[in-house]
Amino acid sequence: xxxxxxxxxxxxxxxxxxxxxxxxxxxxxxxxxxxxxxxxxxxxxxxxxxxxxxxxxxxxxxxxxxxxxxxxxxxxxxxxxxxxxxxxxxxxxxxxxxxxxxxxxxxxxxxxxxxxxxxxxxxxxxxxxxxxxxxxxxxxxxxxxxxxxxxxxxxxxxxxxxxxxxxxxxxxxxxxxxxxxxxxxxxxxxxxxxxxxxxxxxxxxxxxxxxxxx
Numbered sequence: 001x002x003x004x005x006x007x008x009x010x011x012x013x014x015x016x017x018x019x020x021x022x023x024x025x026x027x028x029x030x031x032x033x034x035x036x037x038x039x040x041x042x043x044x045x046x047x048x049x050x051x052x053x054x055x056x057x058x059x060x061x062x063x064x065x066x067x068x069x070x071x072x073x074x075x076x077x078x079x080x081x082x083x084x085x086x087x088x089x090x091x092x093x094x095x096x097x098x099x100x101x102x103x104x105x106x107x108x109x110x111x112x113x114x115x116x117x118x119x120x121x122x123x124x125x126x127x128x129x130x131x132x133x134x135x136x137x138x139x140x141x142x143x144x145x146x147x148x149x150x151x152x153x154x155x156x157x158x159x160x161x162x163x164x165x166x167x168x169x170x171x172x173x174x175x176x177x178x179x180x181x182x183x184x185x186x187x188x189x190x191x192x193x194x195x196x197x198x199x200x201x202x203x204x205x206x207x208x209x210x211x212x213x214x
Contacts (some may be wrong), residue, residue: 002147003120005068007127015134015190015212018072018182019044020203021052021097022059029208039065042210043123044199045182046072046136046156050094052203056105059112071119072136073156073183078113112202121155127214130177137183138162144175159184165192178213 006015014035019026035042046069048062049055061067074094081090091099098109122139124146125132133144138161140154162184164170170195173179179194185201189209202208 001121002124004124004146005126006201007125007214010041010076010214011036012212013041013043013125013127014210014212015043015045015180015198016045017045017200017202017209019058019197020050021055021058022202022208023054023057025202026207031212037064040066042067043125043134044069045134045180046073047182048072050074050097054108056101057111058211062112062115062168068123069119069122070114070121070134070136074189075116075119076156079117082110082113121152129213132178132180132213133176134180137181139173139179142173144173162190162197165195179209
């Protein structure tokens with residue numbers, strides 16, 4: 001469920017919001033920032049796939065040594081659909097791209113989605129900016145601890161904490177310096193207490209937010 005990363009291995013480290021198939025957009029953003037795949041690391045808050053133009057290419061990022069990600073609710077929907085042999089819910093939520101692939105491409109996508117079953121729900125990153133926790137939607141506890149059992153569905157889906165922040169009622173999460181989330185598309189990133197919400201709706205025409213943490 002958890003993965004720990006020592007940032008000393010890399011020169012610079014970036015965290016990016018939901019990709020949703022926007023592969024070329026990501027490459028453009030990395031190029032603008034002079035990202036070096038031999039020295040730098042990119043961590044995604046999940047939802048590599050669905051809705052955008054190139055989910056398959058985003059899945060191929062899993063093979064890159066410079067790329068890490070937590071699982072998002074869209075990866076989980078895809079995993080559940082393939083395991084159950086029932087594609088309706090996933091297709092309705094942006095997964096129709098899978099059925100439109102050639103047979104060869106479907107095999108590649110299937111293998112990559114099987115790899116997604118091994119993705120962590122939570123990444124703990126130690127780097128120049130402190131202890132950074134990356135999860136898709138929420139860390140469903142008021143105190144973070146390594147390997148602490150938390151509800152997986154809440155990690156992937158929960159929006160209540162963000163709603164509290166937007167209403168001016170949010171509080172910090174103890175146990176780490178920063179928490180990075182995606183899941184909810186926003187017009188601009190929201191920083192509240194020690195939490196940062198960075199899905200700024202790239203797939204819907206908004207910005208693709210990348211934040212340098214080292």
